[in-house]
Amino acid sequence: MALQITAQCVNCWACYDVCPNDAIYDDKPHFLIDDDKCTECLGDHPDPQCAAICPIECAIVDELGEALNPPGSLTNIPIEKLHALGLVPPEFA
Amino acid sequence: MELPVISNAPSGAQGGGCASSGCGTAPDALSHLPDHIRAKVQDHPCYSEEAHHYFARMHVAVAPACNIQCNYCNRKYDCSNESRPGVVSELLTPDQAIRKIKAVAAQIPQMTVLGIAGPGDPLANPARTFETFRMLSAQTPDIKLCVSTNGLNLPQYADEIAKHNIDHVTITINCVAPEIGAKIYPWIYWENKRIRGIEGAKILIEQQQKGLEALTSRGILVKVNSVMIPGVNDAHLKEVSKIVKAKGAFLHNVMPLIAEAEHGTYYGLMAQRGPTDEELQALQDECSGDMSMMRHCRQCRADAVGLLGEDRGDEFTLDKIDVMDVDYEAAMARRKVVHDDILSKLEADRAAKNTKVPVHLSIAADARPVLMAVAGKGGVVAEHFGHAREFLIYEASPDGVRFIGHRKTELYCAGLDTCGEGGVATEDEPESVLERNIKTLSGCEVVLCSKIGYEPWGMLEAAGIAPNGEHAMAPIEDAVMAVYKEMFDAGRLAAPVAAGKAA
Numbered sequence: 001m002a003l004q005i006t007a008q009c010v011n012c013w014a015c016y017d018v019c020p021n022d023a024i025y026d027d028k029p030h031f032l033i034d035d036d037k038c039t040e041c042l043g044d045h046p047d048p049q050c051a052a053i054c055p056i057e058c059a060i061v062d063e064l065g066e067a068l069n070p071p072g073s074l075t076n077i078p079i080e081k082l083h084a085l086g087l088v089p090p091e092f093a
Numbered sequence: 094m095e096l097p098v099i100s101n102a103p104s105g106a107q108g109g110g111c112a113s114s115g116c117g118t119a120p121d122a123l124s125h126l127p128d129h130i131r132a133k134v135q136d137h138p139c140y141s142e143e144a145h146h147y148f149a150r151m152h153v154a155v156a157p158a159c160n161i162q163c164n165y166c167n168r169k170y171d172c173s174n175e176s177r178p179g180v181v182s183e184l185l186t187p188d189q190a191i192r193k194i195k196a197v198a199a200q201i202p203q204m205t206v207l208g209i210a211g212p213g214d215p216l217a218n219p220a221r222t223f224e225t226f227r228m229l230s231a232q233t234p235d236i237k238l239c240v241s242t243n244g245l246n247l248p249q250y251a252d253e254i255a256k257h258n259i260d261h262v263t264i265t266i267n268c269v270a271p272e273i274g275a276k277i278y279p280w281i282y283w284e285n286k287r288i289r290g291i292e293g294a295k296i297l298i299e300q301q302q303k304g305l306e307a308l309t310s311r312g313i314l315v316k317v318n319s320v321m322i323p324g325v326n327d328a329h330l331k332e333v334s335k336i337v338k339a340k341g342a343f344l345h346n347v348m349p350l351i352a353e354a355e356h357g358t359y360y361g362l363m364a365q366r367g368p369t370d371e372e373l374q375a376l377q378d379e380c381s382g383d384m385s386m387m388r389h390c391r392q393c394r395a396d397a398v399g400l401l402g403e404d405r406g407d408e409f410t411l412d413k414i415d416v417m418d419v420d421y422e423a424a425m426a427r428r429k430v431v432h433d434d435i436l437s438k439l440e441a442d443r444a445a446k447n448t449k450v451p452v453h454l455s456i457a458a459d460a461r462p463v464l465m466a467v468a469g470k471g472g473v474v475a476e477h478f479g480h481a482r483e484f485l486i487y488e489a490s491p492d493g494v495r496f497i498g499h500r501k502t503e504l505y506c507a508g509l510d511t512c513g514e515g516g517v518a519t520e521d522e523p524e525s526v527l528e529r530n531i532k533t534l535s536g537c538e539v540v541l542c543s544k545i546g547y548e549p550w551g552m553l554e555a556a557g558i559a560p561n562g563e564h565a566m567a568p569i570e571d572a573v574m575a576v577y578k579e580m581f582d583a584g585r586l587a588a589p590v591a592a593g594k595a596a
Contacts, residue, residue, distance in 0.1 A: 002188045010168055011184075012213060014158035017220070030342075045285045053282040055159060055168045074162060075359050085362065 001063065002035035003048055008059040008089060015050035015060075024050065058092045065093055119495050133260055133314060135439070136432065136533040136556045137237065138401050145401045146472070147435045150206040151197050153190040154183065154396040155221045159213035160245050161281040161297060163267075164359040165320060165350055168213075183396065183411060184212075187224040191232065196414040197398055198236060199424035201405070202431040204398075206261075208239045212396075216246040219253075235263065235425050235432075241318070245281060245297055247304025255311045262308055264301055264342075265318045269333050271295035276325050279359070302340065309341030316344040321368050322360070323350070334380035345380060349373050370500045374486070377498070433538055449458050452574045453493045460586035461489035464497070465573050466534045466558075468542035474564045474572050478545035484534060485569065489577035494570045502530045531556050541572055 002023075005015075009030035016024045016031060021044075023037035031051070040062075041048045051060040051068035057075070058067040071088045072079040082088050130514050138145035159168065180359045185193065197204055205231060209215045215222040226238055239261035253303065254262060268274045274294025281293040288296060308315050317337045326333075326465065334345050352360035359365075362493040368376070399405040466484040468476035486497040531552055534540060540558055543565035553560045564572035580586050 005306070012157045012159065012168055013218070014160070014213070014282075017158055018282075018525065047286055049285060050435060051162065052285065052287045053158075055162055075164075077359055077362055087357070 001040055001042075002038035003033055003040055003050060003068070004035070004061050004063075005031050005033055005050075006059055006061055008056050010056055010059075013076045014055065014057065018049040018053050020044040020049060058089055065091075106254045117572070120345050130455075133237075136436065137239075137261065138206065138394055144439075146207070147203060147439070148203040148432075149201055149398075149400045150208060151194065151398040152208045152210045152317055152396050153193060154212055154227065155183055155185050155187055155190050155225050156209055156211055156215040156218035157184055157213045158217045159211075159243075160217040160283075161214070161243050161293075162279050163243075164277055164365075165322075167357040167361075169357060174330060185411075187221055189411060190225050191228050191415075192417075192419075193409055193414050194229065194233060194236065195419045195421050195424070196417045197409055198233060198428065199417075199419045199421070200205060200408075201399065202424070202428040203400075203435065204236070205432065206237045206239060207233075208241065210241045210263075214243050214245070216242045216250050217241045219246070219250060223253060223257065226259060230257055233421065233425075235428055237265070241265070242304075244301030246300070247541065248300055248307050248427075251304060251307035251313075255313060259313070261314045261316070263316045263318055263346075264305060266301050266305075266333055266337060267320050267322070268294070268329055269298055269302070269336055270329065271298060273326050273329055274298055277320075277322065282451050305337060305340050307341060315342045316346060318346045318348060320350050321347050321373060323366055323368050323372065325365075326335055327368065327372070327376060330376060332381055347373065347380060351355040370486075370498065370533060374498050390418045406425045415555075424518060436480070451493060452571075452578055453489075453491055456491045456578065456581045458491045460491050460581055463539065463577055463580065463586070465539040465541060465576065466500070466537040467569050467573065468540070469569050473566050474541045475543055475566060478540065478549055478560070483540065484537075484540070486537065487569070487573045489573050494573045494577075500533045502533060527552060527555075531558070534558055539566070539576055541569075541576065568582065 005024075007030065011026075011030055013026075013031075016026065020041060021037045021039055023034045023039075025034060025079055026034050045052075048060070048068065054069060055074060057069050057071050057073060060068045062068065071082050071092055077087075079088075083093070134144070136144050136148045138148045138150050145295060147395035151512060159166075194207055209222050222240065226240075229236060229238060238257065238259045240259055241263035244264045244266065247262075256528070267277050271291045271294040274297060275291045278294050280287050280289045280299060281297050282288075282294070283296050305315055305317070315337075317325075317333075319333055321327055321330060330347060334347075350360065350365070352358060352365050352367055354361045354364070395405050396406055397407055406582050465487050467474060467487060468478055469485050470476055483499045483500055483501050485499055488495050527549055531549070534553075535556075537558055539561055540553060541561050541564055543562060545553075545560050545562050550560050561576060564575065567575075577586075
């Protein structure tokens with residue numbers, strides 16, 4: 001059981017600092033999660049910490065590829081507006 | 094009576110990025126401060142208006158992570174072509190930052206201040222931020238350190254800030270009411286949770302206020318930045334100003350919201366407008382009371398280098414500083430000579446100014462104040478009307494001349510070939526660049542510039558603004574007062590005129 005970082009990531013280091021398992025590492029083109037270390041914060045915190053601080057929608061996904069912060073959930077920009085402007089990544093549309 | 098006359102910078106000064114010779118927080122405006130605090134800001138370009146013509150600052154981008162979301166910020170786009178807070182082109186490790194700072198300090202000896210301002214929140218990156226400060230305290234003792242923060246983690250780090258000898262902190266405080274905060278901050282990250290809406294805003298506000306008090310009680314200078322968002326917090330900022338002043342902030346900087354759709358921010362995409370120049374100025378005046386307001390802020394990037402209003406970051410990219418070999422001991426000796434020279438020049442200018450009999454004393458006390466726009470450079474009326482990238486707005490009154498702010502223009506005259514086209518409206522642009530520029534001057538009665546073309550002259554007059562090219566190369570404050578005196582002598586200052594004459 002592990003979370004993953006997608007190409008939406010902007011390499012801001014926020015998740016790196018708050019991961020209780022040191023599972024996140026600095027890679028190119030973007031940060032990645034070591035799935036051997038990631039516990040989705042079970043036993044440490046009620047919410048996975050990377051997803052709780054990440055400022056970018058669709059950057060953290062679960063094993064099924066579902067975004068923990070789906071489009072519009074962090075910015076409060078209406079989803080219709082995001083679609084109209086082409087700001088929803090195709091794989092999350 | 095304390096005269097709010099504002100220029101102590103000499104005319105024809107060695108040019109800075111800012112064109113004015115006296116903008117913003119005058120030494121007089123800081124006169125309520127104890128001597129030891131004034132001594133701290135006299136060479137700080139962001140806090141002292143006279144210092145910003147001579148002393149430079151730099152930011153190092155070592156703090157990428159953030160713990161809140163602001164509706165005017167988008168963490169996705171760090172564009173190198175834009176100059177606004179939160180934008181950087183190159184993230185640095187603390188070690189890289191130290192190398193860059195030493196390289197800049199050696200090449201730009203006027204650089205006295207190093208700030209960490211993002212691109213995230215410095216106190217959400219405590220390891221990288223304080224590692225940088227620790228190395229600087231040890232290796233570059235002649236550089237002042239400052240940090241800016243959203244305040245969420247401030248109470249927790251007040252002691253650490255005091256320990257590192259950081260004597261200037263900026264807190265961005267946009268509100269003191271959670272209901273308003275919820276319209277500015279969609280969420281915060283707090284105690285391992287993302288907290289949304291009013292609940293999140295309430296925690297942020299409490300932490301900001303606690304942090305402000307923690308710093309001022311430790312003798313650390315605090316400036317408060319506020320972003321003016323029309324319809325959201327504009328009226329409320331007067332209350333913010335009162336509260337932060339009561340808690341010991343020494344300077345309040347009200348900045349206009351920057352929101353364009355292409356920035357991809359919530360406000361940009363939702364077409365939230367920024368304030369007009371006049372709205373900003375009116376709010377700054379209302380907030381001022383007996384507190385110092387800052388008016389020379391240029392809202393710089395989180396990796397800016399140089400004098401305010403200029404950015405020399407391109408000269409100090411990682412690949413360039415890699416091949417620079419800096420002997421910091423030698424640089425420090427050179428820097429001291431440069432700093433001492435500037436300070437004694439400022440002192441001498443201040444003394445000379447005090448011996449002059451001011452013109453405004455010959456003007457009746459009930460004469461109405463007049464706003465004038467100046468195309469200036471290096472403290473003098475130096476620019477052709479069509480070449481000015483910004484106009485400096487001054488108010489002349491029986492109390493003297495004071496700087497009000499700067500208003501940006503679009504360049505319509507790009508040389509002989511295209512000159513004149515700016516005056517032409519087309520189907521796509523029903524309003525010409527020239528017309529738009531004249532609109533930005535609304536409220537002003539006079540424009541001072543070194544030269545002006547026939548066409549803009551006529552359009553300015555039609556808009557009720559008198560063009561004046563008679564003071565080319567004169568010190569700005571002297572020119573403004575001379576024109577004001579002429580208006581007084583001609584009997585034009587008796588009756589109050591409706592403010593905000595639109596173009």
